[in-house]
Amino acid sequence: MTKREIADVLKEIATLLELKGENPFKIRAYSNGARALESLEEDLDVLIGESRLSDVPGLGKALVEKIETLHETGSLEFYDNLKESIDDGLVSMLEIPGLGAKKIKTLHDSLEISSIEELQQACEEGKIAELKGFGKKSEDKIAEGIRNREAYGKRHLWWEAREVAQPILDGLLALPQVEMASHAGSFRRKREHVGDLDFIVGSTDPGPIMDWFVAQDQIKETTAKGDTKASVRFDSGLQADLRVVPPKQFYFALHHFTGSKDHNVEMRQRALERGLSLSEWGLKPVEAESFEEGISAQSESDIFEALDLSFVPPELREGRGEIDVAENGLIPNLVEIENIKGVFHNHTTASDGRATLAEMTAAAQDYGWEYWGVADHSKASFQANGLDEGRLEAQIESVKALNESREFSTFVFSGVECDILPDGSLDLDQDLLMRLDYVVSSVHSSFSQPVDEMTARLIKAIEHPATTMLGHLTGRLLLKRDGYEVDARKVIDAAIANDVIIELNANPYRLDMDWRLWKSAADKGLLTSINPDAHAPEHFAFLEAGINVARKGWLTVENVINTLPLVGVKEALARKRSHLSE
Numbered sequence: 001m002t003k004r005e006i007a008d009v010l011k012e013i014a015t016l017l018e019l020k021g022e023n024p025f026k027i028r029a030y031s032n033g034a035r036a037l038e039s040l041e042e043d044l045d046v047l048i049g050e051s052r053l054s055d056v057p058g059l060g061k062a063l064v065e066k067i068e069t070l071h072e073t074g075s076l077e078f079y080d081n082l083k084e085s086i087d088d089g090l091v092s093m094l095e096i097p098g099l100g101a102k103k104i105k106t107l108h109d110s111l112e113i114s115s116i117e118e119l120q121q122a123c124e125e126g127k128i129a130e131l132k133g134f135g136k137k138s139e140d141k142i143a144e145g146i147r148n149r150e151a152y153g154k155r156h157l158w159w160e161a162r163e164v165a166q167p168i169l170d171g172l173l174a175l176p177q178v179e180m181a182s183h184a185g186s187f188r189r190k191r192e193h194v195g196d197l198d199f200i201v202g203s204t205d206p207g208p209i210m211d212w213f214v215a216q217d218q219i220k221e222t223t224a225k226g227d228t229k230a231s232v233r234f235d236s237g238l239q240a241d242l243r244v245v246p247p248k249q250f251y252f253a254l255h256h257f258t259g260s261k262d263h264n265v266e267m268r269q270r271a272l273e274r275g276l277s278l279s280e281w282g283l284k285p286v287e288a289e290s291f292e293e294g295i296s297a298q299s300e301s302d303i304f305e306a307l308d309l310s311f312v313p314p315e316l317r318e319g320r321g322e323i324d325v326a327e328n329g330l331i332p333n334l335v336e337i338e339n340i341k342g343v344f345h346n347h348t349t350a351s352d353g354r355a356t357l358a359e360m361t362a363a364a365q366d367y368g369w370e371y372w373g374v375a376d377h378s379k380a381s382f383q384a385n386g387l388d389e390g391r392l393e394a395q396i397e398s399v400k401a402l403n404e405s406r407e408f409s410t411f412v413f414s415g416v417e418c419d420i421l422p423d424g425s426l427d428l429d430q431d432l433l434m435r436l437d438y439v440v441s442s443v444h445s446s447f448s449q450p451v452d453e454m455t456a457r458l459i460k461a462i463e464h465p466a467t468t469m470l471g472h473l474t475g476r477l478l479l480k481r482d483g484y485e486v487d488a489r490k491v492i493d494a495a496i497a498n499d500v501i502i503e504l505n506a507n508p509y510r511l512d513m514d515w516r517l518w519k520s521a522a523d524k525g526l527l528t529s530i531n532p533d534a535h536a537p538e539h540f541a542f543l544e545a546g547i548n549v550a551r552k553g554w555l556t557v558e559n560v561i562n563t564l565p566l567v568g569v570k571e572a573l574a575r576k577r578s579h580l581s582e
């Protein structure tokens with residue numbers, strides 16, 4: 001196991017021990033151990049090889065033994081037994097926002113609650129409001145969390161659905177009977193979350209394809225299987241539908257099963273205006289008896305062309321004006337992942353990240369990026385170990401030293417993710433903030449402010465001279481928690497007026513600001529930065545989810561600041577700093 005995998009196990013042990021109500025010192029030993037491991041500058045292999053792990057501050061003898069076992073064997077009996085000894089119901093309660101291990105333990109001890117169902121009932125009976133340390137507000141929040149969990153339970157993040165979708169598509173494409181294959185539906189349109197997966201295959205021999213589809217590993221049940229259509233459900237609850245069509249129908253079916261309802265209605269209407277009938281089977285003159293007499297398509301572009309339209313990328317097929325734009329041939333060249341030259345807003349072990357400055361820089365270099373920007377939390381985010389002025393100054397020096405050492409070809413920008421306090425002021429000293437290359441200002445507290453107050457709070461932060469970009473506009477966590485209420489139009493206008501960027505937070509759970517708001521905002525002149533908000537090197541991959549949203553929001557290279565090369569980005573950041581100190 002790697003050091004981060006081991007740190008994960010230690011953190012889980014701490015949570016499980018807390019659920020059991022173990023000694024707080026013991027619990028803290030595991031969470032501190034996890035942190036110590038993550039902050040290690042030295043290689044774990046070397047430390048273990050030279051028996052120097054016990055020299056690391058924060059790692060006691062018992063912990064060292066467990067880490068060594070996990071490192072060597074990938075498992076730990078103590079951990080397995082611990083998991084075995086705890087009710088699954090208690091563990092599942094951790095999924096309810098606002099419920100940590102400590103609170104779950106209290107609920108279990110005082111009300112004998114050991115499942116989400118029992119928790120719901122206790123909420124309905126008002127028992128939680130009466131409990132010491134909870135109150136009516138907590139009860140409402142828990143009840144809402146349970147409701148959300150049910151409503152959201154049937155949907156799946158695009159990011160997670162892809163884990164299932166990609167192997168299916170690869171498997172289909174590898175079958176000799178398959179002439180062409182693609183995913184379709186909302187997944188192909190890159191919606192932030194999807195209800196199910198759709199696959200379209202072109203083939204003259206569907207039998208073996210259907211057999212393969214329903215025999216895949218990890219299928220929980222086959223819900224339908226016909227000659228050309230099948231549906232299966234995976235362990236995660238995600239359903240996948242397959243349609244096999246004759247190759248000459250393939251692009252018509254692909255278009256039909258990709259577009260949103262509104263897009264398809266407009267396309268059919270447009271066909272009718274030309275005396276044509278468009279469907280999943282083909283495109284033919286209205287009066288023709290069969291699609292045999294219709295138009296042939298070697299690609300989806302042929303279908304758009306037959307209706308006097310330029311090609312509309314799948315991401316834009318939402319029925320939000322794309323047909324009118326395509327009629328005039330004005331569909332823009334949407335931003336692509338290859339256009340990105342570097343990424344801002346990322347965390348290190350200085351706050352709640354899981355890798356050091358040097359490790360993150362090495363990972364950014366592996367991506368071939370010209371630059372990346374660190375932005376650890378500020379002191380008000382104490383639960384995330386946010387930096388005060390002193391620690392931030394020390395980090396500025398470390399970044400400077402790292403850049404000067406030329407150890408990496410990737411340049412590091414100094415920054416911070418500064419908390420926007422409830423009154424709209426920023427959490428750190430202005431002179432220090434102005435010394436940074438950039439500042440991401442974000443809300444992490446007092447989410448329940450009324451919409452006017454929250455809007456004024458964000459605008460005040462935008463007007464602060466040090467703010468370069470606004471972090472995650474609404475604070476939402478998709479399928480987990482709604483964002484705080486804010487008047488997005490007013491915030492967008494204020495950002496444009498103050499030369500402030502609004503980030504597109506690419507964390508697959510955030511994708512904030514929402515794709516539906518980008519087109520009109522960018523038309524008015526808003527710039528964005530697609531930010532992974534990485535808390536570990538592997539989170540740099542989130543960039544792809546951000547690109548999906550940028551494309552759904554009609555954004556081009558011109559709208560995205562981190563498509564600029566290093567020189568251009570340095571100029572843009574410096575310009576913001578200098579014209580304010582004039």
Ligand SMILES: [Zn+2]
Nearest residue numbers: 417442471472
């Ligand atoms: Zn944040």
Ligand SMILES: [Zn+2]
Nearest residue numbers: 345347417533
């Ligand atoms: Zn962040």
